[in-house]
Amino acid sequence: MTRILTVLLMLIGLLGAIAVPSSAIAQIEVDITEGNIDPVPIAVPDFLGQDPETRQLGAQIAEVIRSDLESSALFRSLDPASFLETQTDIDYEPTFADWRVIRADALASGRIVRDGPDKVRVEFRLWDVFAGRQLQGIRFSTATENWRRTAHKASDAIFKALTGEEGYFDSRIVFVDQRGPKTDRQKRLAIMDQDGFNPQYLLGGSDLVISPQFDPSSQTITFMSYETLPPQVYILDIETGRRELLGSFPGMTFAPRFSPDGDNLIMSMEQRGNIDIYIMDLLTRSTQRLTTDAGIDVSASFSPDGRRIVFQSDRGGSPQLYTMNADGSSTKRISFGDGRYNQPVWSPRGDKIAFVRQNRGKFAIGVMDPDGSRERILTDDYLVDMPSWSPNGRVILFTKETRGRNSRAELWSVDLTGRNLKRVDTPGQATDPAWSPILD
Amino acid sequence: MTLKPRSLAVIAMTALLVSGCATKPDPVPEPVADPTPAPIVETQPQQPEVLRPIPQTPMVDPNQPAPGSIADFAYSTGGDARVYFAYNQYTLSPQARDTLRQQADWLKTYRDYTAVVEGHADERGTRQYNIALGARRANSVKSFLVGQGIAPSRLTTVSYGKERPIDGRSNEEGWARNRNGYTNLRAIGRS
Numbered sequence: 001m002t003r004i005l006t007v008l009l010m011l012i013g014l015l016g017a018i019a020v021p022s023s024a025i026a027q028i029e030v031d032i033t034e035g036n037i038d039p040v041p042i043a044v045p046d047f048l049g050q051d052p053e054t055r056q057l058g059a060q061i062a063e064v065i066r067s068d069l070e071s072s073a074l075f076r077s078l079d080p081a082s083f084l085e086t087q088t089d090i091d092y093e094p095t096f097a098d099w100r101v102i103r104a105d106a107l108a109s110g111r112i113v114r115d116g117p118d119k120v121r122v123e124f125r126l127w128d129v130f131a132g133r134q135l136q137g138i139r140f141s142t143a144t145e146n147w148r149r150t151a152h153k154a155s156d157a158i159f160k161a162l163t164g165e166e167g168y169f170d171s172r173i174v175f176v177d178q179r180g181p182k183t184d185r186q187k188r189l190a191i192m193d194q195d196g197f198n199p200q201y202l203l204g205g206s207d208l209v210i211s212p213q214f215d216p217s218s219q220t221i222t223f224m225s226y227e228t229l230p231p232q233v234y235i236l237d238i239e240t241g242r243r244e245l246l247g248s249f250p251g252m253t254f255a256p257r258f259s260p261d262g263d264n265l266i267m268s269m270e271q272r273g274n275i276d277i278y279i280m281d282l283l284t285r286s287t288q289r290l291t292t293d294a295g296i297d298v299s300a301s302f303s304p305d306g307r308r309i310v311f312q313s314d315r316g317g318s319p320q321l322y323t324m325n326a327d328g329s330s331t332k333r334i335s336f337g338d339g340r341y342n343q344p345v346w347s348p349r350g351d352k353i354a355f356v357r358q359n360r361g362k363f364a365i366g367v368m369d370p371d372g373s374r375e376r377i378l379t380d381d382y383l384v385d386m387p388s389w390s391p392n393g394r395v396i397l398f399t400k401e402t403r404g405r406n407s408r409a410e411l412w413s414v415d416l417t418g419r420n421l422k423r424v425d426t427p428g429q430a431t432d433p434a435w436s437p438i439l440d
Numbered sequence: 441m442t443l444k445p446r447s448l449a450v451i452a453m454t455a456l457l458v459s460g461c462a463t464k465p466d467p468v469p470e471p472v473a474d475p476t477p478a479p480i481v482e483t484q485p486q487q488p489e490v491l492r493p494i495p496q497t498p499m500v501d502p503n504q505p506a507p508g509s510i511a512d513f514a515y516s517t518g519g520d521a522r523v524y525f526a527y528n529q530y531t532l533s534p535q536a537r538d539t540l541r542q543q544a545d546w547l548k549t550y551r552d553y554t555a556v557v558e559g560h561a562d563e564r565g566t567r568q569y570n571i572a573l574g575a576r577r578a579n580s581v582k583s584f585l586v587g588q589g590i591a592p593s594r595l596t597t598v599s600y601g602k603e604r605p606i607d608g609r610s611n612e613e614g615w616a617r618n619r620n621g622y623t624n625l626r627a628i629g630r631s
Contacts, residue, residue: 181608182605182608183605183606183607183608185603185604187603208600208603210567210571210601210603211567211568226598226600229556229596229598230596230597230598231598251575252571252575252598252599254568254571254572255568255571268568268572270572270575270579270599272579272583273530273575273576273578273579273580273583275572275575275576296569296572296573296576298568298569298571298572299566299568299569312569319569342565342566342568342569343566343567343568343569356566358564358565358566361564363566382610383563383564385566385567386566386567401563403610404608404609404610405608405609405610406608407608407610431567432567
């Protein structure tokens with residue numbers, strides 16, 4: 001009797017843990033600094049189901065989680081064929097010894113519970129195999145068709161529990177889809193999940209579109225379009241499809257980017273061949289000029305606290321990086337290395353600025369501290385451009401274009417340490433990636 | 441054009457040679473029996489007959505577009521309605537100025553046109569910087585044309601950066617062609 005009661009109490013305790021994510025710090029240490037070479041081995045068995053349909057869903061969800069974690073290069077997903085224990089109920093402790101034998105540091109096991117005609121509950125527990133304890137238990141209720149996002153959310157939770165950093169898997173990438181030969185390109189605005197799934201076009205029409213950017217606080221994007229003459233900056237609400245011309249300015253407006261709170265937008269405006277940076281209050285639609293020199297001032301990007309702006313300017317002769325206050329005061333040059341510095345983007349974490357350096361006939365993606373120190377090149381090639389940070393400031397997406405008439409444009413990603421360089425799958429050729437904030 | 445007179449001379453000379461050949465008698469064996477040989481008459485070298493020039497209409501280049509057409513603009517101002525820039529530059533070369541003077545003259549003659557002056561850059565620059573650079577190039581072209589007396593209201597500018605290359609090659613020649621300012625004419629009253 002007492003034994004049954006204990007088990008029952010234990011079960012209640014575990015279920016409670018499922019409802020409230022545990023904030024326990026993991027024993028497993030995932031080294032996320034430059035020195036990390038060994039990915040953490042993690043076992044993610046197919047999630048259990050009650051019937052063939054939920055079992056199938058469980059297999060698909062586990063597959064997405066394995067692939068998410070693996071893609072970060074911080075984890076190595078163990079082959080399910082090597083698993084010794086087959087759990088039949090996730091509410092009991094796993095046989096840790098069986099998982100230690102196959103050298104799993106962590107185990108994430110879950111189940112799918114039917115929760116109405118088109119609804120399911122996705123529940124999982126994350127175990128520290130060596131310490132022999134649960135790190136996390138989480139339950140998601142969701143529409144069945146939303147299973148992929150739920151899997152990404154589970155990956156984010158696992159990533160956070162094991163690395164201490166926010167995940168970035170439940171996010172999307174807006175980009176410019178590109179078709180046709182180099183001298184007759186067709187470009188369209190498109191969006192897809194962070195892992196390349198669910199691609200779709202955002203706009204009809206064949207007008208040239210360039211440089212979409214996300215509002216860090218919502219699912220709204222801004223971009224430049226050649227629909228009007230001179231070309232102007234637009235904003236588009238992805239959820240509603242509502243598109244809006246920001247304003248009819250006397251000159252071309254381009255290179256737009258939201259402030260971190262989404263209340264303002266910075267962009268460049270051209271007037272009689274002079275290009276300066278302007279800020280627009282999106283509520284009042286009033287603009288204020290931030291730079292006044294005769295050079296090209298372009299590619300402005302806010303610090304995540306909204307106080308400083310990094311941009312590129314050729315006021316000193318060649319393109320270099322500068323920072324200034326959000327009102328345009330106290331400008332300071334921060335790049336001093338060889339070559340030309342372009343396209344700076346402040347990390348959402350605030351600690352780094354990504355940029356494109358052009359030197360000796362090559363282009364490179366690099367990062368430096370906001371004061372210009374500790375510059376590091378992550379990757380270089382014939383042509384790389386348009387770096388975009390993952391919402392957690394860990395991974396940088398960028399465009400890579402090959403040489404020659406049959407040049408191809410692709411999206412690639414590299415992490416902050418310069419490792420895990422890889423191509424991102426897109427339906428066709430793609431440029432100008434912009435990472436969304438984490439979805440709500 | 442210079443080929444014409446020379447080729448006429450060649451034809452005339454050839455004609456001379458041919459006629460010379462024709463007058464030369466074939467070596468026919470002389471009849472020995474003939475008692476009265478014809479007296480040998482020394483012939484004077486024949487003076488070539490000078491052809492009178494035929495009155496002609498001026499030579500027509502079959503490729504020449506109708507004067508005052510959009511195609512004529514490019515044809516009359518050096519070929520492609522574009523001026524070219526050095527790498528990362530937006531100042532006009534003497535050659536570009538020449539072309540733009542011809543463009544301005546043409547635009548003063550044919551007033552039923554406006555123009556969108558497009559600035560273009562080669563691929564060796566970041567996308568956004570190249571849009572800015574193209575804007576400067578377009579503006580250099582516009583300013584020069586305005587300086588030549590074209591009303592600013594007839595000229596708008598737009599920069600395509602490196603988005604609209606005319607040459608797909610990734611070499612010096614290709615890049616040089618893609619760094620240009622293009623005076624893209626629009627007939628007034630037509631879209």
